[in-house]
Amino acid sequence: MDEKNDKQLRIVGFLCNWCSYGGADTAGVCRFKQPPLLRIIRIPCTGRMDPLFVVKALAQGADGVLVSGCHPKDCHYAVGNFYARRRLELVKRFLPFVGLDPRRFHYTWVSASEGQRWQQVVSEFSAVIQELGPNPGFGQDAVTENAPQAVSSQGGAGDTERCISPRSL
Amino acid sequence: MKRTVAYYPGCSLEGLAEEYDRSTRAVCRALGLELVEIPDWNCCGSTPAHGYTPLLSAALAGRNLALAEDAGLDVVMTPCPGCLKALKGSLEKYREDPACFQDALGRSFDGRVRVVSILQLLLERIGPEALAQAVRHPLTGANVVPYYGCLLTRPASFAQFDDPENPVSMDRILEAIGCTVPDFPFKTECCGATYGVTRNPIVTGLTGRILDMAVRVGAAAVAVACPLCQQNLDLRQQQVEKANHRSFRLPVLYITQLVGLALGLAPEDLGLDKLFVSPESLLSRIDQASDTADSLSNAG
Amino acid sequence: MKNGQNLLRIQESRDAGFVERVERESGQRVSQCYQCGNCSASCAYTHVYDFPANQIMRLIQLGQRDMVLRCRSIWLCAQCQACTTRCPCNIDVARVMETLRVMAVEAGQVSEKDIRLFYDEFLKSVAAFGRVFETGLLAAYNLKTGKPLTDADLAPQVLRKGKLALMPQRIRGRKEVAAIVRRFVDAQPQR
Amino acid sequence: MKTLHSHLEDHFEELELVIGWEIGFEPLRATPAFVRRREDLARLVWNPLCAPNLSVYLPQILKSAEKTEKKVAVCLKGCDTRSLTALIQEGFVDRERLHVIGLPCPGTVDPQALAQARKNRAPVTQVSFQDNLLILHSYEGTEEIPLDSVLARRCRRCRQPNPLLADVVLGDPVPARCDAPSFAHVEAVDSLPLEERRAYWERELDRCLRCYACRNACPLCVCRDRCLAESRTPKWTTQRDSVRDKFLFHMIHALHLAGRCTECGECERVCPVGIPVALFKEKMAQIALDLWDYQAGVDPAATPPLQTFDPSETGI
């Protein structure tokens, strides 16, 4: 069994230690069944969450990225999630611009006592990822010849229909 | 401030409650509020329609709102709390799902209008201070209890006007026109509503309890703002007396009739003659009080 | 227990989907009721009900569909909203009662047929004229219930005051109104 | 040009250094000039070829400059002053040490576009400007090219041609080309289906040489030689020549500029392989505007949105 070369879909979870990691534990203690896609990375606070982690994970082919922290106003560090939600929302809105599917990234707030809510979050997000299938990532294969002729500002290729060269605008 | 208001009288005000209609129009005219009757209005559907499904009620009531919108009016006033509930419910249904609402209505609708009761209109557009200033014959010497009935302020989330358990809007109007307002614990107790026809003993029981409390707190009259309540308290007072083996003879006036009296409007413009329990006892008390006041001021 | 039933075989008479259906159609979370009794304490009609309001809620929770739909209380509720206003669980009890009436009609289990009849005549009047014709409504009700003397004692004084309309008000848009009513009333059985 | 020269002549005694533009290795290239001697002032030029955003030099120069009473003069176009505002906001530049010469700007020339617009092929020997016309002289003759037809992309969406902050403004105000933020170019990319968008960027970024010219030209890329894209610890990118690593570098750049980029377009201007890299930051600017109604480099007292928070925010 080689875990790297199978068709299993994977969600990378970044969970704050105080609320959501505890919420995931609570769900486990309560035996709330969840799909097996999620792999959790424990971080102290969603404030630790650099949006680059999200971009890098999706570029590398993680099928989904789930970030979860304490509910706003309940942050163990008082304000970490206030900063986090700005950064995460920004990256969520940015992803589609570079062709990464924003549906593959979800962020939410789950407290340590909300085992049931955690089960729901994981189940729903897993269903979304199952539906989307494997993530091709960014630049997974060498750039192929049949990539769409969306054209650069380097002149010369402005002859195709899909030309969106900024210069042509 | 825009003074023109769309007027939805409702079916009762064309029939048994015609004096409510008459006094409402007279009072508004006297206070400079222009009422424009919604052209070709229809029945709001009342409880029977709502009982079928809230959407039917919303659509029936909604036709009137749409007509008001067509007439370019943005505030609809109805004196009847039953109609008020139906009209407000209609707006709520519209906001929930505009498309579904318009399907049921069978026409387009913008939902711009606001619906208010006569009490809300008097308090918001005129206000107690201005009302008091407009009074020509203050109703001093009259103990009048305000009876709101159940629908005017309930449920609070829906009415969004006055306190659901201890409303004071009618109290403030009564005070403004010079009445003495005793604490009346049964302001919002139900009078039996439509069961006057189908289950008469219920009404005689409930209404009897309300009249009894009014007498206990020393009321010379009851002020109401609902045609159905008025019917049960006034028209059916004889039935109530018979069932309870006691005599009340307590006049039950629409708030607009009382305001009209204070404004000095003619009794016939207020339809005082249409009341079943004669308001004579109340009127004489008021006259006495004002005579006393007059003679005192003359003496001084 | 009223209605002469002192033994309720809960499972035998249980309709498992009933709570869910009532909740869906009324939009109210009846299952959250914890039986404080405030609805019954506040209701002006508890004394004429066969089941007080809190017991209606309880019967719904237990899925006792037939007992609920056949009861008289749901028809005697006057929609005065006292229960709704005071429910600590924010349940619109009056709305639940109204929903149960509709379900009772659908199930053909109406206990208080005359009240239902009054409502039907009311709507018929609206559909016919656009507004309610009080005199006609009363006459039709009296005729169909076979209680010709209902409120007859009031007739003389009403006549004396000139308050009894003898002809209905017909509005111009009555066809529109009739169309609205028909959209629902005709569609009623399927709903 | 007279005004710039005469202004500097008048104030030269108060100045330690003047940063401006001069004609570079060919007449069509204006390059940054650092003038410390009065006689060199004559080298300075100001015309639509003066594309470089000179604010990029300020943090380093002020850091190493000696604490003297004399100031550093810098020539800034309208859009360049937004960069300066952002630098002041983040504390990288001490406003007091600067003498800012604001220059209302009619737009700068895109060399590629100019090359395409020319009919002649011979090297240009001299350029002059008249009424929004470029007059190019070469041995093949003289040709006149309207400035508007060869504007850089950034200038076509410019809404800040006039300096926002300056000690002196030389020249008459210029009407802005756009009066509200315009993201038409970003929206053009957004209008592609998701898959094609990815393929588009994969193709574009495949050309990236990781020369870091975009980064070096960016006035707000303040890490300089400590750039995360070249860091060994932590190691975010490899040195492998793969599209994904190139992509990650650009994402690092874009995310570091989120809520800070003033859209001066320098990154894109200097890209030797013509990747429209400024679009990444324009997208960020669009999001910042949508989410927080924030525009970078407009208000020196504002805090960039990712450096602060608002507990009452909803919907995110």
Add this chain to the structure above:
Amino acid sequence: MRIGVFVCQCGTNIASTVDTGAVAQRALDYPDVVFATDYMYTCSEPGQQEIQKAIAEHRLQGVVVAACSPRMHEATFRRAVEKAGLNRYMFEMANIREHVSWIGQDKGANTLKAMELVRMAVEKLRRNEPLFASEVPINKRVLVIGGGVAGIQAALDCADAGLDVVLVEREQSIGGKMAKLDKTFPTIDCSSCILGPKMVDVAQKENITLHAYSEVEAVSGYIGNFTVKIRKKATYVDWDACTGCGLCMEKCPSKKTVDRFNENLGTTSAIQIPFPQAIPKKARIQKDACRYFATGKCKVCQKICPTNAIHYDMEDREVVEEVGAIIVATGYDLFDPAPYGEYGAGRYPDVITGIQFERILSASGPFGGHVKRPSDGKEPKDIVFVACVGSRDKSVDRPYCSGICCMYIAKQAILARDHLPGVQCYVFYMDIRSPGKNYDEFVRRAIEEYGVQYIRGRVGKIYPRGDRMVVQGADTLLGAQVEVEADLVVLATGVESSRGAKELAEKLRISYDQYGFYMESHPKLRPVETNTAGVYLAGACQGPKDIPASVAQGSAAASKVLALFARDTIATDPQVAGVLESVCIGCGKCLSVCPFGAIQWKTLRDGSRKAEVLETVCQGCGLCNATCPPKAIQLKHFTDDQILAELDALCA
């Protein structure tokens, strides 16, 4: 690095849905892993010995345990590897129980997931570094906020153990709610007789500094070394001079001042000592009621005071206290029944709250302990108690049970019968909650011996009829609406969080729930700790609580402080941020985002400025790490490289 992997079967908890043997076997393929095994109960004593043995035998430099949640046993295993000579941070856990075996039945998928979690842990461990805690000295003084029974207990316990205690009380006297009670359930002890001596103790202990009529303004610092600013509000009486003789109260002409201590049932003077047993027994002028402050004339108290203690120009004063730990015991407030318009509290004088009835019962109360009704002073013949007013009611945003009302109603009904043997008491209740020692017996006594009529149902409406009140309710056991005519109605108002609780929580940086009650660190296992180290909770500030529970928590919090102060220094968590100076560009973004002010500037010899982390202040949230553009600041044990390693283990 030489790494050992231990896969726990946790009996069948893990082994039934994860092939632990296969996981261990697979781990051997991972880089640096030199030893891997599975074991039945890794956390057991022999399990830990197994790890220690392997460390020695295989010269392991790092250990991965795949077992339960690190929130459960990370500390256990860290100690175990430390005993075997490893640094405690050269250890990682993979959570294959709560996050794997317990949430899925598919053994194949579970086993695969467990393998990956182990691989992530191994990859992270490979980048771990030994970390060492630093020691900071502890200031062995404790601040207690709130002088109710919980705070008093905490202060006395700490003082008895020899600690310096600073007690801050918002009101003029300590004693809290308990000082207002007449008797206590279920023993019918006189409240002031049992609380009074404790209050006197507080005044007499030399190592307790009492700041009454004072509030906490600001808190800074961290466990072991807090700095607290306290605002001493102006009393217009110099308390050093005041002897509490009470002469001023006698002579004060403003006798119509609303008596707040008596819950507005009586009147008092504008200068006042709230009750005879007050501690400190000092007078205070209630500014809004004082004739001098209103008119500029009077000064009777100043003329009469034998010690010249009256100073009309007194202003609020700020004092600063340095402490090493803080106990929060700010108590609760009672629900204001105004939202229940149908009950008429406030409109009808004979509809009162439970605490008002408590004052009526009290011998030092407004009626001298004679049970009379407020409207006309008549002795009531029928008293109705209404339970759950502002408890278990979503419609007023109080869905929780207040816990004490059932008991205090029973007590008050019994006391009413004791005072007036002819009185009949009725209690409208929804459920009787009496789970305490001798509590249910007490309620039964009220019913069986005192004849209190318990009616199972809520009250819909209360209204006057003649000079009596009609209580209209339901008896759901009968299925009937019932009416009781009463002379006095007592609303058993529920418990809510103390006024200002949220603002104080913000100052202390402790969390609170949506109702303003403070959150304990763990609802079962850390009931008096907060998530802010060095701040502890006692009493009803954490949730509704009766007296014994509050006292127990006061002592518990004190014992936590004593345990903390048993050492001279505390070890700081080394999982804090650190700056790589050569990479820091001095942009200052970390300084601006740090929620704790834990980063400051440091100027190097070349004049450049760099960020510097105050390790004892840093709480380890990592916000700076995420913010730093060149990533010069790294959160130890959660560095970029460590997180990226985990990520790369999953997808690269």
